[in-house]
Amino acid sequence: MLRRRVNRRQGLVAWVTLVALLAMPFSLAAQTQIKYHSNKFSVQDDVKVGRQAAQEAEQQFPLLRDEEVRSYVERVGQRLVNAIPSQFQHSEFQYYFKVVNASDINAFALPGGPMYVNRGMIDAARREGEMAGVMAHEISHVALRHGTAQATKAQKYGLLAGIAGIAGTILGGPGVGQLAQAPFAVYFLKFSREYETEADILGAQIMARAGYDPRDLANMFQTIERQGGGGGGFLSDHPSPNDRYARINQEAQYLRVANPLGDTREFARIQERLRGYPRAQTMAEIARSGQRYPTGENTGNYPNNPPSGRVEYPSNRFQNYRILNNVQVSVPNNWRQIGQGDSVWFVPEGGYGQYNGQAVFTHGVSFGVSQTNNRNLQRATDEFVNSLAQGNNNLRSTSGYQRTTLGGRTALWTALSNTNEATGRPENIRLITTQLSNGQLFYMIAVAPQNERNFENAFQSVASSVRINN
Numbered sequence: 001m002l003r004r005r006v007n008r009r010q011g012l013v014a015w016v017t018l019v020a021l022l023a024m025p026f027s028l029a030a031q032t033q034i035k036y037h038s039n040k041f042s043v044q045d046d047v048k049v050g051r052q053a054a055q056e057a058e059q060q061f062p063l064l065r066d067e068e069v070r071s072y073v074e075r076v077g078q079r080l081v082n083a084i085p086s087q088f089q090h091s092e093f094q095y096y097f098k099v100v101n102a103s104d105i106n107a108f109a110l111p112g113g114p115m116y117v118n119r120g121m122i123d124a125a126r127r128e129g130e131m132a133g134v135m136a137h138e139i140s141h142v143a144l145r146h147g148t149a150q151a152t153k154a155q156k157y158g159l160l161a162g163i164a165g166i167a168g169t170i171l172g173g174p175g176v177g178q179l180a181q182a183p184f185a186v187y188f189l190k191f192s193r194e195y196e197t198e199a200d201i202l203g204a205q206i207m208a209r210a211g212y213d214p215r216d217l218a219n220m221f222q223t224i225e226r227q228g229g230g231g232g233g234f235l236s237d238h239p240s241p242n243d244r245y246a247r248i249n250q251e252a253q254y255l256r257v258a259n260p261l262g263d264t265r266e267f268a269r270i271q272e273r274l275r276g277y278p279r280a281q282t283m284a285e286i287a288r289s290g291q292r293y294p295t296g297e298n299t300g301n302y303p304n305n306p307p308s309g310r311v312e313y314p315s316n317r318f319q320n321y322r323i324l325n326n327v328q329v330s331v332p333n334n335w336r337q338i339g340q341g342d343s344v345w346f347v348p349e350g351g352y353g354q355y356n357g358q359a360v361f362t363h364g365v366s367f368g369v370s371q372t373n374n375r376n377l378q379r380a381t382d383e384f385v386n387s388l389a390q391g392n393n394n395l396r397s398t399s400g401y402q403r404t405t406l407g408g409r410t411a412l413w414t415a416l417s418n419t420n421e422a423t424g425r426p427e428n429i430r431l432i433t434t435q436l437s438n439g440q441l442f443y444m445i446a447v448a449p450q451n452e453r454n455f456e457n458a459f460q461s462v463a464s465s466v467r468i469n470n
């Protein structure tokens with residue numbers, strides 16, 4: 001009796017095992033296939049752009065000069081790099097890893113392979129796998145060439161000019177922006193939801209191939225949450241951490257971990273070693289103390305702290321500026337110019353700041369030109385609004401187009417709403433567009449929190465002051 005029961009159970013176990021074995025090839029086949037996005041840049045461009053951005057990054061961020069820590073992170077990184085699926089390997093790329101002495105839980109990678117891991121991220125991770133998860137995610141952005149794919153999209157809208165602009169933008173995303181060159185691009189370019197999901201999925205696949213449990217990438221979101229948020233470039237505001245957690249765990253079901261590494265004692269030793277150093281500054285503190293930008297002539301000093309929310313009323317006295325070669329504007333004289341070239345901002349004290357290392361504008365106006373092939377003003381404007389929406393998921397149009405004039409030309413006015421990523425507050429955006437004689441779209445964007453109506457008058461005065469000599 002007893003024996004028979006055991007036998008029956010053994011039979012059941014064998015049957016379940018057999019079913020699992022049979023099912024396995026299908027499970028493995030079910031892992032998500034990732035593809036490249038269209039990219040007009042060459043692989044060498046990635047390398048070139050990344051090298052330039054890396055130079056900038058290393059001038060702005062203090063590196064932790066500890067060879068033991070660096071070489072440990074390098075070893076983890078190279079293990080992940082070796083696990084990149086062959087279709088996403090590029091022999092031109094050179095992955096290397098450095099540690100930034102900053103307390104934010106963050107890491108970022110640049111096109112072609114330079115990667116920077118914050119000391120705060122190593123501190124926060126509960127085991128090597130969690131740290132490796134963030135690194136695998138960042139490596140995936142590089143392997144999938146997301147930086148130049150994003151720049152391909154942006155260039156279509158004329159928001160970037162040349163390699164320098166792209167490097168500035170790429171650096172602007174995760175860390176400190178090249179504001180003097182491309183303030184608007186910094187505001188607008190973040191990886192899209194789609195790119196973030198792809199980097200999570202490929203990251204999970206790389207982890208499994210490297211011997212890490214891919215669920216540790218998902219776990220890192222909870223670890224970051226427990227530590228009170230942060231996460232900067234890694235913890236993008238889209239998709240939500242909950243969605244990302246679920247999606248990675250779903251993918252993990254289809255992944256078999258090759259030669260599991262288990263927990264390494266080395267990780268604990270490196271954490272211990274880091275605790276021996278004085279507290280690291282945050283990225284924002286670093287930017288405040290050692291800031292080197294903007295380097296342009298007209299830019300003067302400007303606040304580098306997170307937007308305070310306390311902003312002076314726009315002055316009734318106005319000051320003239322000549323921008324974009326052929327445009328004159330008057331703006332309240334308590335606003336200052338940030339940036340030059342194809343895109344400039346005029347902002348009041350406190351209406352601009354850094355959030356998670358990114359430039360954020362809460363109050364002010366921006367002027368710029370956008371390339372378009374569309375001779376129809378409304379369609380060119382549609383195209384431009386779509387380009388804005390790609391980097392700002394909360395952006396919604398709240399009005400149709402209304403005819404107006406700008407600089408004596410026929411123009412379109414439209415109202416949009418957004419949720420500011422730094423303050424979490426709803427904001428109103430006013431967009432006015434007109435076409436220049438060379439076919440480019442000229443735009444004015446005005447931004448203010450929804451409950452601060454006193455900016456509307458200033459925006460109207462600014463708009464009516466525009467003179468276009470073209």
Ligand SMILES: [Zn+2]
Pocket residue numbers: 137141191195196199233234236
């Ligand atoms: Zn990402």
